Amino acid sequence: MKVTMKDIAREANVSTATVSHVINGTKQISEEKHKKITAIINKYNYLPNSTAKNLRKNKTMTAGLVVSSFPDSFITEMVYGVEERAREMGYQILLVNTNENKYYEEETINLLYSKMVDGIILSPTSSDIGYLNKYTNDNFPVVLANRYDPIAENVPRVTGDNYQTGYDATMHLLDHGHENIGVIYAVPNVSTTRDRLNGYKDALSKYHLPFLEDNLELGYATVKGGENAAKSLLERTVGITAIFSLNDLMTIGIISKLKELSIKIPEDIAVIGFGDFASANIINPPVTNIVQPSETIGKTAFDTLLSKINNPEYMKHIELPPSMILRKSCGC
Amino acid sequence: MKVTMKDIAREANVSTATVSHVINGTKQISEEKHKKITAIINKYNYLPNSTAKNLRKNKTMTAGLVVSSFPDSFITEMVYGVEERAREMGYQILLVNTNENKYYEEETINLLYSKMVDGIILSPTSSDIGYLNKYTNDNFPVVLANRYDPIAENVPRVTGDNYQTGYDATMHLLDHGHENIGVIYAVPNVSTTRDRLNGYKDALSKYHLPFLEDNLELGYATVKGGENAAKSLLERTVGITAIFSLNDLMTIGIISKLKELSIKIPEDIAVIGFGDFASANIINPPVTNIVQPSETIGKTAFDTLLSKINNPEYMKHIELPPSMILRKSCGC
DNA sequence: CTGAAAGCGCTAACAT
DNA sequence: ATGTTAGCGCTTTCAG
Secondary structure (H helix, E strand, O other), X not given: OOOOHHHHHHXXXXXXXXXXXXXXXXXXXXXXXXXXXXXXXXXXXXXXXXXXXXHHHOOOOEEEEEEOOOOOHHHHHHHHHHHHHHHHOOOEEEEEEOOOOHHHHHHHHHHHHHOOOOEEEEOOOOOXXXXXXXXXXXXXXXXXXXXXXXXXXXXXXXXXXXHHHHHHHHHHHHHOOOOOEEEEEOOOOOHHHHHHXXXXXXXXXXXXXXXXXXXXXXXXXXXXXXXXXXXXXXXXXXXXXXXXXXXXXXXXXXXXXXXXXXXXXXXXXXXXXXXXXXXXXXXXXXXXXXXXXHHHHHHHHHHHHHHHHHOOOOOOEEEEOOEEEOOOOOOO | OOOOHHHHHHHHOOOHHHHHHHHHOOOOOOHHHHHHHHHHHHHHOOOOOHHHHHHHHOOOOEEEEEEOOOOOHHHHHHHHHHHHHHHHOOOEEEEEEOOOOHHHHHHXXXXXXXXXXXEEEEOOOOOOOOOHHHHHOOOOOEEEEOOOOOOOOOOOEEEEOHHHHHHHHHHHHHHOOOOOEEEEEOOOOOHHHHHHHHHHHHHHHHOOOOOOHHHEEEOOOOHHHHHHHHHHHHHHOOOOOEEEEOOHHHHHHHHHHHHHOOOOOXXXXXXXXXXXXXXXXXXXXXXXXXXXXXXXXXXXXXXXXXXXXXXXXXXXXXXXXXXXXXXXOOOO
């Protein structure tokens, strides 16, 4: 049987209040009783039941972190950032992966809310997050990370600068003389994709080049998905000389397919990926990636959540800049 | 303000008991009241407070999952397996990454225990897990995944067959004529490493070859760590013609360093890695890996936890076989 | 079919 | 300095 505070109190001949105070240091307790109580606590390995405590204090010191995919290096690092900061601040993280399933995402938010987490950091599967207002209208703290949509009101966000990401990557390719640039992406109807695509378009028009819907290819965010998307893109179009990939696993698939088709990188087709993965440097050719500060995004998201928890009025949108890691696959 | 069951009951002119019963379907309630109550619940978006429910029922339908590292592909997949199965069974997972920090691991177990999770799946940072007995002696359900130590009593486990993993990988290299095989590993004092090393030794002696302590190199489980370890191993020893890497990130680092040193793979040095990573196939040369069924290990671990929860006597050790993905880096 | 009331383990006034 | 007690939001006997 689990031992409770009552058991400790009984054995020490004191009240539960006293026990509670020695545990939490909330009041001065006489040396003598303090010692006695501590001894009994240790003897039984007594651990306070946080559930009861949470119920009473209406605070759990845990936050929910809901992400939409997992093997993804960007997300993994962001999660790491959130966890790091949460730990520093004495918070626990309840991490749930929704696997890009919108239905499961709402379920999860429900569940976490009912578990009294103090707040939630969400990287949503889609722009369809109007349901959040049900929670945030009651001032339940939510912050969006990575992906967002303005339909969610009263919700601060921290993301990478996706417009700039798309613009910079495209500009780099353009500067290298490419005029027919394919884009392979994984998730439609999401701010990250949309913003990067806007950057792509604007870079194009800077060069007075037309935007071709045909140059966009949607696929699954896996190695296999990248392979298929590359194949399809190349079959559908003519004259593509560069590919901008919006997902790290897909980048690997794209390169794999290109090699299989004996297409030379970067001579025949240049490649820029999104998100730097561990092996980028030992692939032949080493792959150029544009990256966002994922860990920082995670940390900042947690800081933002804390601000929101402490001050329901808190409202800020933070956008962190990308950077480019130049290697060989872009023709540099 | 959060609306509670009491609020619903008041507005419906019924008792909280009745509300509880319509929510949980625990008793027949008249059509009329049922409708009325449901309507009010929807009107306010009422969600039962699970914390209170948990406290009352002494059950949380959530399990803890404590792992020791994260970017690691093996762990990521195992986590995925656990989550999958947990979701199927209606459980929530509290995932915590201890970052190979033994102290934080014990802290975490404490914390989870105090949050009344129904059980914990642990992949420990070390063999030093005697502290678990404090919990398991009281029949708190714990199962070990991936790594284990017999010092923890009353704890079922599910792992890969690490002995076989070491044996098979080494045997493969031996069959290719290598007699001087280096091993690069990341975590000492852990069953996975120990068992794989035993497999390595036994394969060696099958070929009547001596075991050389010098051929073992310890490093950090990162790309950089792999680079450093490869460098150190090669400087310390002579005549190494093959390397067996026990970690995927390190494998990448090892290959990177070998390339930097213009050492040809597999002609000069053959490489076999542990854990198949996404880009293994597009690296030059494509890398041979020995893999364990990580996702299955995760799923099985959760099933085992459930068995343990439902039957405190449950006690079983499950060991799943590895398989080899042959590519070019081993000289095949 | 419905309600009253006890109680899960803890905290925090309030009283002594 | 310590104890008494109400109550966090829910479930679940037990009565009616």
